[in-house]
Amino acid sequence: MASIQRFLVKEEQKTYVFNLASLLKLLVLCAVLWVLGVTTLMPNKTQAQTVREMICGGNRDFVYGSHPTIGPIFVADTTQYNLKNAENMLPNIANLVEDVVFNYDPADVKDYMWRTTLSGGAVAVKHLPTVTEMQAWLSMTEAEAAEETDYGSRSYGTFCEDRSRDFWEGDWLWPTIETLTGAKDCASAKPFCERRDLPLIRMMCPETCGCVDPLAGLYVDNGCRQLCRETPEFQAALASAACQDLSNSKQELAWQRWWSGFYSNERGIWSEDNEMMTFARGGAEGNCSFLLSQDWMARTFCQQRQTRPGTMICPSVCGCPGITDGWCPGSCLSDATPAEGGDSSR
């Protein structure tokens, strides 16, 4: 019993000595850290706090996205904010995105939109139920986005008519256009109709841009809804158009516009020495017969790719009514029958 008692006391003393040494070491360490902290760490900490407040301020429990080539912004609630979603957006949209990120409040979401007034004016941001749904929106191509028409689907709410801020999605889409171009309505957006990198303009202003007119002379086609070609207006214009090359002022205007759109969009992609580029740069002075000098030029002008063909401008050179891609004037078809019957040399 006694030996056990003594042993315990010894043990306690040992422990005490050990702790005292540790305490001294700890005090020295604290002193060193304090000196370090006052001289170097404190200023860094203040900086780090400022940065942290800048990056992580406000609500962080959501993700956002902006379509990589069309622009409109989406938000979806999450439990953790992920800054990685800032990748892959139109460069000019960054400021608006930042404004949305620092002001978004899920309490203000109503009717599938978060609507508020930011520094640039009233904005709306489409609110999606899940991140998966947002990924589906963001992965839509320009063509898919433009064709989507069903209400309640993944539709941007653009159809075959110009859209203003008055319609439901107007507050969602127009601030994006304004941020990208400064335009507030289709009239002021008109100069941007020719820009391949701005499909949203043609989605919102298909009438102004000429998506719904076969003889508009529009060159870029992304953002134009292809289904609009089936409307009675489009078909009527196609049916009544002349079957002759550059035979009226509308064709001449379309000719100028097509070549101007061709040049502005292919500059930097095609060589400046290319014959079509040289012709366009020189103001497209000439007529449809220019295209006949090289097979590839007629093909480029007359075939629809991601661009609109000039078939309605030069129907004869383009081989109407022989080509059946839906761009030949209707009058070529009715003219063709008697011409074929009367011309025995063919």
Ligand SMILES: *[C@@H]1O[C@H](CO)[C@@H](O)[C@H](O)[C@H]1NC(C)=O
């Ligand atoms: C078209 O242009 C060519 C040469 O540039 C010219 O010889 C021809 O007469 C023109 N045709 C018409 C119908 O103006």
